[in-house]
Amino acid sequence: xxxxxxxxxxxAGMLATLGAASIDExxxxxxxxxxGARLAGVPPALSEMEVARLLAERAAQDGRPLCFxxxxxYEHHIPAPVWAIASRGxxxxxxxxxxxxxxxxxLQLIYEYQSMMCGLTGMEVSNASLYDGASALAEACLMAVxxxxxxxxxxxxxxxxxxxxxxxxxxxxxxxxxIAFEIVDFDRALGRTPVESLRAYGGEDFAALVVQxxxxxxxxxEVHELTDWAHQNNVLLIxxxxxxxxxxxxAPGQWGGRGADIVCGEGQPLGVPxxxxxxxxxxxxxxxxxxxxxxxxxxxxxxxxxxxxxxTLTLQAREQxxxxxxxxxxxxxxxxxxxxxxxxHLSLLGAQGxxxxxxxxxxxxxxxxDALCRVPGVKPAFGPPGFHEAVLTLDRPVAPVLAAxxxxxxxxxxxxxxRYPELGQALLVCATExxxxxxxxxxxxxxxxxQGEGLRAARGAA
Amino acid sequence: MAELGLREPVIFELSRPGRHxxxxxxxxxxxxxxxxxxxxxxxxxxxxxxSELQVVRHFTRLSQMNFSIDTHFYPxxxxxxxxxPKVCHTLASLPEFLGRHPLAPESQGQGFMAxxxxxxxxxxxxxxxxxxxxTPMAGAQGEYAGVAMIRAYHRxxxxxxxxxxxxxxxxxxxxxxxxxxxxxxxxxxPCDANGDVDLDALRAAAGPQTAGxxxxxxSTLGVxxxxxxxxxxxxxxxxxxxxxxxANLNAILGKVRPGDMGFDVIHMNLHKTFSTPHGGGGPxxxxxxxxARLLPFLPIPLVGxxxxxxxxxxxxxxxxxxxxxxxxxxxxxxxxxxxxxxRLLGREGMIRVAEYAALNANYLMKRLQAAGFEAAYPGRRAxxxxxxxxxxxxxxxxxxxxxxxxxxxxxxxxxxxxxxxLLVPECLLIEPTETEAKEDLDRFCEAMSAIRHEMxxxxxxxxxxxxxxxxxxxDDVRAAKQLDLAWKPAA
Numbered sequence: 001x002x003x004x005x006x007x008x009x010x011x012a013g014m015l016a017t018l019g020a021a022s023i024d025e026x027x028x029x030x031x032x033x034x035x036g037a038r039l040a041g042v043p044p045a046l047s048e049m050e051v052a053r054l055l056a057e058r059a060a061q062d063g064r065p066l067c068f069x070x071x072x073x074y075e076h077h078i079p080a081p082v083w084a085i086a087s088r089g090x091x092x093x094x095x096x097x098x099x100x101x102x103x104x105x106x107l108q109l110i111y112e113y114q115s116m117m118c119g120l121t122g123m124e125v126s127n128a129s130l131y132d133g134a135s136a137l138a139e140a141c142l143m144a145v146x147x148x149x150x151x152x153x154x155x156x157x158x159x160x161x162x163x164x165x166x167x168x169x170x171x172x173x174x175x176x177x178x179i180a181f182e183i184v185d186f187d188r189a190l191g192r193t194p195v196e197s198l199r200a201y202g203g204e205d206f207a208a209l210v211v212q213x214x215x216x217x218x219x220x221x222e223v224h225e226l227t228d229w230a231h232q233n234n235v236l237l238i239x240x241x242x243x244x245x246x247x248x249x250x251a252p253g254q255w256g257g258r259g260a261d262i263v264c265g266e267g268q269p270l271g272v273p274x275x276x277x278x279x280x281x282x283x284x285x286x287x288x289x290x291x292x293x294x295x296x297x298x299x300x301x302x303x304x305x306x307x308x309x310x311x312t313l314t315l316q317a318r319e320q321x322x323x324x325x326x327x328x329x330x331x332x333x334x335x336x337x338x339x340x341x342x343x344x345h346l347s348l349l350g351a352q353g354x355x356x357x358x359x360x361x362x363x364x365x366x367x368x369x370d371a372l373c374r375v376p377g378v379k380p381a382f383g384p385p386g387f388h389e390a391v392l393t394l395d396r397p398v399a400p401v402l403a404a405x406x407x408x409x410x411x412x413x414x415x416x417x418x419r420y421p422e423l424g425q426a427l428l429v430c431a432t433e434x435x436x437x438x439x440x441x442x443x444x445x446x447x448x449x450x451q452g453e454g455l456r457a458a459r460g461a462a
Numbered sequence: 463m464a465e466l467g468l469r470e471p472v473i474f475e476l477s478r479p480g481r482h483x484x485x486x487x488x489x490x491x492x493x494x495x496x497x498x499x500x501x502x503x504x505x506x507x508x509x510x511x512x513s514e515l516q517v518v519r520h521f522t523r524l525s526q527m528n529f530s531i532d533t534h535f536y537p538x539x540x541x542x543x544x545x546x547p548k549v550c551h552t553l554a555s556l557p558e559f560l561g562r563h564p565l566a567p568e569s570q571g572q573g574f575m576a577x578x579x580x581x582x583x584x585x586x587x588x589x590x591x592x593x594x595x596x597t598p599m600a601g602a603q604g605e606y607a608g609v610a611m612i613r614a615y616h617r618x619x620x621x622x623x624x625x626x627x628x629x630x631x632x633x634x635x636x637x638x639x640x641x642x643x644x645x646x647x648x649x650x651x652p653c654d655a656n657g658d659v660d661l662d663a664l665r666a667a668a669g670p671q672t673a674g675x676x677x678x679x680x681s682t683l684g685v686x687x688x689x690x691x692x693x694x695x696x697x698x699x700x701x702x703x704x705x706x707x708x709a710n711l712n713a714i715l716g717k718v719r720p721g722d723m724g725f726d727v728i729h730m731n732l733h734k735t736f737s738t739p740h741g742g743g744g745p746x747x748x749x750x751x752x753x754a755r756l757l758p759f760l761p762i763p764l765v766g767x768x769x770x771x772x773x774x775x776x777x778x779x780x781x782x783x784x785x786x787x788x789x790x791x792x793x794x795x796x797x798x799x800x801x802x803x804x805r806l807l808g809r810e811g812m813i814r815v816a817e818y819a820a821l822n823a824n825y826l827m828k829r830l831q832a833a834g835f836e837a838a839y840p841g842r843r844a845x846x847x848x849x850x851x852x853x854x855x856x857x858x859x860x861x862x863x864x865x866x867x868x869x870x871x872x873x874x875x876x877x878x879x880x881x882x883x884l885l886v887p888e889c890l891l892i893e894p895t896e897t898e899a900k901e902d903l904d905r906f907c908e909a910m911s912a913i914r915h916e917m918x919x920x921x922x923x924x925x926x927x928x929x930x931x932x933x934x935x936x937d938d939v940r941a942a943k944q945l946d947l948a949w950k951p952a953a
Binding site: 001002003004005006010011013014015017018020023024026027028029030031033034035036037039040041042043044045046047048051052054055056057058059060061062063064065067069071072073075077079081083084085087088089090091092093094095096097098099100101102103104105106108109111112114115116118119120122124125126128129131132133134135163165166168169171172173176177178220222223224246247248249250251254266273274275276277278279280281288291297298299300301302303304305306308309310311312314315317319320321322323324325326327329330331332333334335336337338340343344346347348349350351352353354355356357359360362363364365366367384385386387402403406407411414433434 | 464469472473477483484488491493497503506510512514517521523525528531538546547554555556557561563564565572583590605606610635640645648685690691718723733737739744784789793796798802809813820822824867899926932937942947949
């Protein structure tokens with residue numbers, strides 16, 4: 001029996017202990033009329049060998065295209081120790097460290113993770129993770145409404161340069177608590193949120209302003225000005241950041257005169273594979289003064305009864321298992337294993353390695369944009385890339401071009417036409433440190449060929 | 463397991479300027495790209511500078527300070543800590559799966575999407591539901607999706623007054639917290655002495671303000687709600703919908719389906735019932751299933767199938783959807799592991815899960831009762847878990863459930879869930895799962911008997927436990943008062 005160790009003798013002995021004639025008798029409290037799930041839709045069991053064959057075939061169907069897609073999920077080198085450690089049964093098959101004394105490994109690791117995230121973001125406290133970057137933004141908006149004591153507003157200023165899927169998720173999660181989002185437009189030429197566009201809201205009551213750095217287009221926002229504007233208007237500043245970029249870019253804790261108030265984002269770039277979108281993890285850091293408004297688990301260092309240092313879950317009075325309907329969030333299980341990977345990843349890279357990765361990303365994105373913009377009909381939509389992504393415009397519809405590139409084994413980027421019609425035939429591309437000169441050349445050549453084919457087809461039709 | 467007093471330094475304490483794991487750094491790329499000076503980071507972030515071996519040894523040693531399923535019997539009630547087959551991780555880690563970008567075109571996702579489609583179909587069949595969405599990323603987010611769908615359903619029917627969620631007192635804390643997150647108010651109702659929902663209280667609570675009820679069945683009290691059909695009738699007659707918290711689905715897999723019990727919506731904890739890893743606190747996956755009434759409201763994206771091809775169903779296909787809950791499509795890799803597990807089990811294996819989970823739980827309960835422990839609901843069958851109450855021991859020997867939990871660690875067992883459900887005093891919620899052998903259950907009973915002996919003869923052993931873990935009992939009060947949440951270099 002798969003994964004069930006009982007011998008017939010075991011079963012007979014156990015039933016005898018119970019005074020039951022059969023295992024079925026143990027279900028005699030279920031009303032008879034309800035019983036009889038036949039599971040016709042579940043196929044018969046397969047051996048491990050058969051399942052391995054099936055999954056290998058499925059995986060092969062998907063192939064391994066050359067990837068220039070980003071838009072919230074990024075291909076990076078993942079050091080071999082990262083998942084060798086995270087796959088250890090002692091991490092992989094443990095649960096939330098409810099019994100602290102028997103979970104010091106996980107607890108110390110989370111404490112180290114929290115320390116690293118505070119260091120990266122320049123903030124004072126971190127939680128132990130949320131589900132992903134998008135849901136972390138939703139939680140940050142809810143938290144800002146609770147934390148901003150100077151505001152009675154349930155409105156949040158949301159620039160259009162924030163990842164539009166994040167905005168959708170924030171809406172799905174926060175709207176049921178009557179949080180409303182005021183959408184702030186961007187500068188067409190620069191692809192960022194000008195502080196002037198916020199001036200129209202001066203004097204109105206808002207709980208928070210969200211700023212994504214680098215923004216969804218890959219451009220850099222003027223974070224210092226935006227942060228100062230928020231604080232001058234009694235608005236909390238929520239920073240959405242890419243953790244790798246923070247090796248190069250100003251830490252949110254240093255934004256403007258006072259720094260960001262809540263920082264969140266997608267942790268995936270820190271050692272977590274693309275894997276069709278998950279499991280990733282959301283991170284969140286904030287000021288100490290807001291720690292009791294923060295959602296999710298938090299680990300603290302303390303001592304045992306003999307004065308020995310140790311680690312434990314703390315500030316649990318914020319959480320659902322204690323506060324029930326008054327909790328800061330309903331989150332319980334988070335993304336522990338992905339956090340394990342990220343902690344190992346950050347330890348291996350350190351500040352020096354992270355800076356090397358970030359600088360390589362920036363340079364590769366510049367190289368990519370330069371190479372692609374040499375193809376006739378391709379132009380940059382804005383200035384040079386702020387980090388590892390950029391928007392390009394094409395002289396023709398994007399979707400057929402992407403399809404033709406995919407047929408050549410290249411994922412050319414994300415079509416922005418529907419989300420941002422005002423940008424025209426726009427494409428969001430990404431290059432990380434994983435891309436070589438040859439990769440970039442391959443993309444540029446394929447794009448030139450596809451654009452050329454399109455041209456010939458158009459001429460033929462004429 | 464690491465011995466008492468074994469301390470591993472915080473990784474920052476291993477750090478020395480100039481040390482690094484250089485082979486992990488990318489090659490330098492020629493070029494002049496720069497960040498504008500005013501947006502550049504002022505000082506490098508505080509991260510450790512350590513060698514690769516130091517990293518590997520540090521985290522390996524930390525891992526040895528954990529109890530886990532792979533190393534210990536882990537009867538944590540309501541968490542279904544069963545064996546996580548290794549092959550699920552191995553196959554979900556095939557390079558094509560790991561490397562697949564979530565926004566890759568459908569033409570480069572047919573293999574992955576086939577798995578997700580089949581997973582949706584199997585879960586529909588297992589739960590007796592009409593549609594399944596795999597996007598919620600944990601049980602609590604599945605709950606959120608479920609209650610949000612109930613609200614959306616009432617709104618779509620112009621029934622705006624329905625904003626109250628009924629929750630039995632025994633419910634998991636996520637239930638009331640979820641109702642609040644959905645903007646609903648919570649009405650708690652009691653259970654009767656046998657652990658069933660108090661039907662009179664339910665009748666009194668249900669009315670035109672009722673959006674729905676959130677129910678776990680078997681309940682968190684470890685017993686099957688026998689009058690579930692009556693519960694469903696009362697709530698439906700009042701115009702409300704029934705939400706099934708799938709935390710305890712392991713108990714009824716292949717025996718009875720939530721859809722057949724009258725539930726309109728269910729979340730499943732794939733990391734419990736379908737054995738994806740708990741990962742030291744996640745990732746989980748909280749797939750939701752719905753009956754016909756809630757189909758239009760399922761969170762997106764879903765995987766659809768047309769003419770032998772798989773495609774994502776999004777806003778355009780589901781305009782009434784409650785929307786997106788994750789940046790892409792939920793915890794895809796967790797869902798893939800659940801799919802692999804289900805294919806290994808197959809139909810017969812799936813039915814055996816509930817049978818042997820129930821056999822193990824009932825056997826363990828019987829043996830613990832024989833050893834002198836008091837079951838909270840002695841007249842009832844255990845489901846896949848059961849509750850022991852230590853209120854007598856607390857009175858006679860001044861020992862607490864926490865003491866017993868900590869002492870069990872010394873005997874090499876992870877503790878059961880303690881102090882939950884809240885309404886049973888000094889309780890241990892014990893869930894052995896189907897993957898434990900009889901000998902392990904017997905050893906657990908022997909440990910509990912030994913602890914019982916200590917209660918009377920050496921109570922200090924319990925109150926000071928644990929004695930053999932890397933640390934002794936921790937000062938939680940100090941942890942919350944003198945907050946030390948991040949390492950700082952000595953001044």
